[in-house]
Amino acid sequence: MHPLDVFRFAIGSLRSNWRRTGLIALATAIGVSSVLLLTALGEGANRYVRGQFESLGTNLLIVLPGRSETVGGPPPLLGETPRDLTVDDAYALLQHPSLQQVAPVMVGAAPVSTPAGLEREVTILGSTSEMLDIQRLQMAYGQFLPPGDPQRAASVCVLGSELAVHLFGSSTAVGQWVRAGDRRFRVIGVLADSGVTVGIDFNDLAIIPVASAQALFNRESLFRILVEAATEQDLDAGEKAIHRLIAERHEGEDDVTVIAQDSVVKTLGRVLTTLTYGVGGISAISLIVAGVLIMNVMLVSVTQRRAEIGLLKALGARLADVRRMFMVEALLLATLGAVVGLVVGLAATQVVAELYPKFPVAVPLWSIVVALSVAMSTGLIFGVIPARRAAALDPIEALSKR
Amino acid sequence: MIDLRNITKTFVLGEQQVNAVIDVDLTIGRGEYVSIMGPSGSGKSTLLNLIALLDRPSSGEYRFDDQLVTDLSDDELAGVRRHSIGFIFQSFHLVPRLTASQNVELPLTLAGVAPVRRREQVERALDATSLSDRAQHRSHELSGGQRQRVAIARAIVTEPKLILADEPTGNLDTAAGSQVVALLEELRIKQGVTLIVVTHDPDLGQRAERQIRIVDGRIAKDVHASA
Known part of the structure; x- marks a missing residue:
């Protein structure tokens, strides 16, 4: 058939x-x-x-102070305090060719008030101009922190979109002054609503230059360092380089933890x-x-x-x-x-x-x-x-x- | 054409062995018109199934068209049926979803005949059974007599050497029945086929040139009636 x-x-x-x-x-x-x-x-x-x-950047390495490592043996006689991460540590990482950009990050909280008398307890991030690029942030108005010497404590700040609305309502935030702790900052930009819900909520915080944050919170140590590798292939080499460079600067002590955002993803x-x-x-x-x-x-x-x-x-x-x-x-x-x-x-x-x-x-x-x-x-x-x-x-x- | 030697067919019913056909010798020549009669349970249907290659004898030899068919495989037997035997059943057995012409086409389809040749042969068969105007009807749109004529067309479409009709008029009224019988007899003479009719209708049986009577699995009578 x-x-x-x-x-x-x-x-x-x-x-x-x-x-x-x-x-x-x-x-x-x-x-x-x-x-x-x-x-x-x-x-x-x-x-x-x-x-x-990915909107946070896939080639991102995050450097945290201290080693998250369980070591056996008797506890040391002297408490093992990890050395602080400093802004200089951050910029020292740029020596390695596979590491393209760094942004030192400091975090604290302080009451922020407006001339109109509104006050609000706000998370304050101290960083540098590179953060804009590393965290893929978008500006709604004005500009981000100006590039330049990270040790210069300029009195400028950038507000998250929600915070800008809370503090200034519908009126223009850019150009206004706000008081944070005992210092005054001029608002130079407002972030666009990122829509991103993982990681840091950039909608409800203020960003100031890292040197200003050090002065405001009266400490030197960084919360973390954000490092962007040149390509995805550079991540491994970059991670090793970070450990090596930090060890060189910390008297041979490799006392940082590096997290690759990519591996989390x-x-x-x-x-x-x-x-x-x-x-x-x-x-x-x-x-x-x-x-x-x-x-x-x-x-x-x-x-x-x-x-x-x-x-x-x-x-x-x-x-x-x-x-x-x-x-x-x-x-x-x-x-x-x-x-x-x-x-x-x-x-x-x-x-x-x-x-x-x-x-x-x-x-x-x-x-x-x-x-x-x-x-x-x-x-x-x-x-x-x-x-x-x-x-x-x-x-x-x-x-x-x- | 058909040559049965010492054919016996035994069925096992429960623990009992039943001999349906016992030690039958039968020779039927090409072009003969034979009726097989007998009471129900006499073994005439079994004999027909054996002749039709639908069933295998328990013992004995069967030559069909000078070929020993007793030890052919199922598919080889199917091949002989496909090319050499036309079947006509009491209850027509048309495929209800197919049209008359598609039913007639079925044996050709099974034989793998090319569509163009199929169409020609179907037309010829429908023409021979005067069904050309009913070609596109399905079986529920046809009368009993017409259905049996479709079945006859299906039986002759492959131009077989042997046509086996099992109670061809059993489900028909007298008028339609005699029409069908007349058609079969006419086709037999025109195409020169061997025609075997199994029936217990004496009127139908007596029309055949050779009448075989089966009683209790044996041939009781084998009469050549001069027409």
Whole structure:
């Protein structure tokens, strides 16, 4: 029997039972579309988190004072106080070619008041002009801290977008003076709303030059140093260089901890990808359920069509012909469901994308491949038993029973 | 054409062995018109199934068209049926979702005949059974007599050497029945095929040139009636 005729025969049988065909295809379609939708959500979460971190800079190394390392042995006689990180430490890191930019960071809190008498306890960040670039900050108004000697304590500040509204309402903040502790600062810029929710909340703080912060808080030590490596490949070399350079400056004591933001992102990405696989796998179970449904329906069909199968065999159909007819029918059922599921799944993803534009849902290619191949192979696998049963029917018995 | 030697068919029913056909010797020549009659349970259907290559004898030898078919595989037997035997059943056995012409086409499709040749042969068969105007009807749109004529067209479309009709008029009224019989007899003469009719209707059986009567699995009577 010609393959095309087998095909036509199977299609004819599916069409004559269109209600049954539709219902079974629906089961497969639900399976396929749920796999696609759920993996799209997982992928969306993954991309969302990545996007958030990437907007903070992926080549970022964060240097913290002190070593987070558990060392065995008896406790030292003298308390091991790590040496403070200083602004000079920060700039010393630039000696290494793989480290492109540094921004020393100091953090403190102080009451900030306006000439109008509004006062607010505010997180104050002491840093330098490089922070704008390293943290990918955007300005809404005015300018960021001016570049220049980091030791110069200029009396200027940059406000986060929320803080600017709190202090000055709808009136222009740039050019106004604010008082922080016992010092006065002129507002030279307001940050744009970053929308980023991980890391530091830049919307509700004031940024002043690091030297001014040292004076304001009356201490030298830095909270941390932000370092940007030239490229992603430089991260490892950069990290080693930091340890070496700091050790040189701290009398041979490598007493800092370096965190690569990239490794945090990657770890999170791995967790989310695993989660996506898991969710996709769970929904793939529904495809196997659909496969079992296909098998049942095909078995019922074999029973209902005993006379037809008997006739085909009497008329000289080979065993392989009969088997193929039913296999193709099962496969077509699965394929129909898979295609409908593909369309529905992609459409549903599109709807989610329209409803939540900030959430970057996307159906990953692997999930399409997996969903379709699982759907088709369940059709194939669960089609085997009915097809065999059909082929094994005794034509005499099949024809005599009415 | 058909040469049965010592054919016995035994069924096992529960713990009992039932001999449906016992030690039958039968030779039927090309172009013969044979009726096989007998009461129900006499083994005539079993004999028909054996002749039709739908069933295998428990013992004995069967030569179909000078070929020993007793030890052919299922697929080889299917091949002989496909090319050499046309079937007509009491309950027509048309595939309900297919049109008359598609039903007639079925044996050709199974034999892998090319579509163009298929169409020609189907047209010829429908023409021979005066069904050309019913080609696109499905079986529920046809009368019993028309359905059986579709079945006859399906049986002759491969131009077989042997046509086996199992109670061809059993589900038909007298008028439609005699039409169908007339058609079968006409086709037999035109195409020179061997025609075997199994029936327990004596009127139908007596029309055949050779009448075989089966009782209890044995040939009780084998009469050549001069037409």
